[in-house]
Amino acid sequence: MAVLLDTAALPRADREEAFYAAMMSASVPARVEHETPSGEVHARMDFWLLGTPDLFRNEGTGIRLVRTPKHVRIGAPERLALAVQVIGTGRFDQAGREQRVRTGELMLVDLTAPYDFAWRGAGASQAFQIDYADLGLSVETIRAAAPRLRSSPLYDLVLHHLTVMPTVADALQGTESAAQLGEATTSLVRALLTSAADHRDSAPAMADVLFARITWYARNHLTDPGLTPARVAAEHNISLRYLYKLFAKHQLSFEQWLITERLAGARRQLTSTPHRPIASIAAQWGFLDPAHFTRRFRRAYGITPQEYRRRG
Structure with missing residues (x-):
């Protein structure tokens, strides 16, 4: 974990400027407005790099972030963020759709477009930020999913995953597993958005999530001599035949995949x-x-x- 900002260590007169610099380094350009009078800004920002994606947490006094069309024209990496409000209630407005984001709820932010996000009083939000290219979904799919996240059977799973990620990411910093956590979370987000965009058929998305869980489990037990296909299938409550089917869908053999991962280790x-x-x-x-x-x-x-x- 990298602490981008802790205003407790700064003179009051420097906090607004430091907040702006830290926010711009962690996310995309936007206008920052503080609810509290000048000098009474309190905030802490933490950042975890997870391969290509990252996790960003901001906690503090009331703020408003406004990304305008002018900010969009300045340019920034083509990314989106799936965020969970962990303290307080946020107000989020994008593409003409306004929503209240209560504690323990998710919101999807297209970082390539204008938006308006704010909370009053004490609040905190943590966002998993990912490149569009890594997500591999069309803009149409993402826009269709944004207002229907709760329709996905994966909503609660992804919400819990993002909520506990800081503790897990702390334990994995500096290891190859940090990037694997980023990949697994990317798969979860992809499955959430795919199933929310077309919640009538969530089976393919669920299969992708299961595959991500299995590969994550196997990578964390590579040195265990008891890691066999039968054990992996039993640990995930599926048949051995279905395990092989999942890997075949990705043009892989489980045994060959396991040997490749062990050789790399x-x-x-x-x-x-x-x-x-x-x-x-x-x-x-x-x-x-x-x-x-x-x-x-x-x-x-x-x-x-x-x-x-x-x-x-």
């Missing part, structure tokens, strides 16, 4: 622990036969584990 450790025996690393990642590990490694990367370690 072993490859990273070859250079991060240069004095540890290669056979020991191979065994940790599920390759009990060193010769088999060497053959698999060479097939995947074109060189032997020893050559890879020598090259650094």
